[in-house]
Amino acid sequence: MSLKFEIRTAANPTAEKDRAAKLENPGFGRVFSDHMAIVRYRQGEGWHSARIESRANFPLDPAGAVLHYAQEIFEGLKAYKRDDGGVNLFRPDANAKRFQSSAERMAMALLPEDVFIEAVEQLVRIDRAWIPGGEGSLYLRPFMIASEVFLGVKPSAEYIFSVIASPVGSYFKGGPAPVSIWVSENYTRAAIGGTGAVKCGGNYAASLRAQAEAIDHGCDQVVFLDAVERRYIEELGGMNIFFVFEDGSLITPPLGTILPGITRDSIIALLRDSGTVVREEPYTIDQWRKDAASGRLKEAFACGTAAVISPIGKVCSASGDFVISGGAAGPVAMGLRKTLVDIQYGRTNDPHNWIRKVF
Ligand code: PLP
Ligand code: COI
Numbered sequence: 001m002s003l004k005f006e007i008r009t010a011a012n013p014t015a016e017k018d019r020a021a022k023l024e025n026p027g028f029g030r031v032f033s034d035h036m037a038i039v040r041y042r043q044g045e046g047w048h049s050a051r052i053e054s055r056a057n058f059p060l061d062p063a064g065a066v067l068h069y070a071q072e073i074f075e076g077l078k079a080y081k082r083d084d085g086g087v088n089l090f091r092p093d094a095n096a097k098r099f100q101s102s103a104e105r106m107a108m109a110l111l112p113e114d115v116f117i118e119a120v121e122q123l124v125r126i127d128r129a130w131i132p133g134g135e136g137s138l139y140l141r142p143f144m145i146a147s148e149v150f151l152g153v154k155p156s157a158e159y160i161f162s163v164i165a166s167p168v169g170s171y172f173k174g175g176p177a178p179v180s181i182w183v184s185e186n187y188t189r190a191a192i193g194g195t196g197a198v199k200c201g202g203n204y205a206a207s208l209r210a211q212a213e214a215i216d217h218g219c220d221q222v223v224f225l226d227a228v229e230r231r232y233i234e235e236l237g238g239m240n241i242f243f244v245f246e247d248g249s250l251i252t253p254p255l256g257t258i259l260p261g262i263t264r265d266s267i268i269a270l271l272r273d274s275g276t277v278v279r280e281e282p283y284t285i286d287q288w289r290k291d292a293a294s295g296r297l298k299e300a301f302a303c304g305t306a307a308v309i310s311p312i313g314k315v316c317s318a319s320g321d322f323v324i325s326g327g328a329a330g331p332v333a334m335g336l337r338k339t340l341v342d343i344q345y346g347r348t349n350d351p352h353n354w355i356r357k358v359f
Helices: 016-024 092-105 113-126 201-216 262-273 285-294 331-344
Strands: 035-042 046-054 072-074 077-081 087-090 137-146 158-168 179-184 221-225 233-236 240-245 250-252 278-280 297-304 308-316 355-357
Touching: 035 113, 046 113, 072 092, 072 201, 087 113, 087 331, 092 113, 092 137, 092 262, 113 137, 113 158, 179 201, 201 221, 233 240, 240 262, 240 285, 240 331, 250 262, 262 278, 262 297, 262 308, 262 331, 285 297, 285 308, 297 331, 308 331
Parallel strands: 179 221, 179 308, 250 278
Antiparallel strands: 035 046, 035 158, 072 137, 077 087, 077 137, 087 355, 137 158, 221 233, 240 250, 240 297, 297 308
């Protein structure tokens, strides 16, 4: 299926000097570009009214289903400015596929992959001037909400799909400096049969209390344990996790109740390309503590689109804190970060054809 997007250029776009000021130090997720993509769905009619238009509020009825039963999913990907002035997207097809599996789990309408990619590309084209230079990027947030006006508990018959764009710098204030994480022992993120493997807003709402607990304990991020035995490391609130051992091998928690991260998948591929052993297997918090103390564990790092690759320097929990390799950033995390970022910005070759050039 393909839909033709009607382009309605913003009547009052941001003045060039105001945009330049906003791009200087955008932080994460607070600055937005001038346009958005929007596509609507109605049961029986399918996807229709595809538009790129001025970024504006949605008219949403107070009885709109998303406001009551949280039928909402989203994605996150970035557009990167190459040195030659062109623009790269990184694996947008993988985001489009994951969006479909999220929609399926949440009983929402399936958006065709090509419409997802077209919406993202059209928005990047029209808001190209919003892509920061240097190590910045344009964070793209495709999302879908249930918009039927009905209070019965059932899958909505109407949806709004949209993409907004936000120029970003680093997700963490300290950039790639090591982060500290808090092990959540009171709250879990996902159970088998639940929604842990999809990107629905409800997962994040449920993680906020645990994230607040992390901040209260002076940590940057929370890491969750499995919901059954409460000892296997799952993932962070918005990132997957890897462990690096002294024999050069790595472990990352297996898929199932965690989000199948595109960065996680890319890192596994890059490591395997270089002959490094990566095991997708369970790893407990007790083992982590022991391995950090014995020196068997050399590094741990978090990864995701927003955070890229962030070394973990310190782990805090109700049963005590520990540091990893003196709390310093390790060579495996930093090396992988460089390789990944170089591919994303088109500075090195792209052996897996992950890059889609918009320009
Ligand atoms: N885990 C969670 C809970 C996330 O929100 C994210 C971010 O999207 C990730 C992992 C990393 O996924 P990706 O690498 O696709 O951005
Ligand atoms: C992303 O990395 O794209 C996410 O959605 C995670 C979120 C914490 C910003």
